[in-house]
Amino acid sequence: MNRTDLTAVVADATGLTTHQAAEAVAATLAGIARGMAEEGSVALPGFGTFERRARAARTGRNPQTGEPIEIAASVAPAFKPAAALRRQVAAGRPAEN
Known part of the structure; x- marks a missing residue:
């Protein structure tokens, strides 16, 4: 599974559009990266x-x-x-x- 596949799964599970799901996936990954950088763990x-x-x-x-x-x-x-x-x-x- 790649990012596009994950976006499609999120869109199907939540009823979001593909664009909205892509933004949600991107925000989640950015939040994890920021949490690791600032707090050390997520x-x-x-x-x-x-x-x-x-x-x-x-x-x-x-x-x-x-x-x-x-x-x-x-x-x-x-x-x-x-x-x-x-x-x-x-x-x-x-x-x-």
Whole structure:
């Protein structure tokens, strides 16, 4: 499923037009990104938690030459699914609304 497919699902489920659903999806994703940037995490009970995770500096290897290179510390987005979501995915069934 891609963003267009998700927009169509939201439009069907809510009765919104495709344009309105696209705006809703965009606003939701922007809100999650802003929450992660400002607060560090966004928790959606029953779905999961989007969070920032710090990655320590480390030494890696250049795959072409094999020489060691220093990889700088960084912060990366991460997602931890809720137990209910893990069960639904494992069972191959959609979320219950």
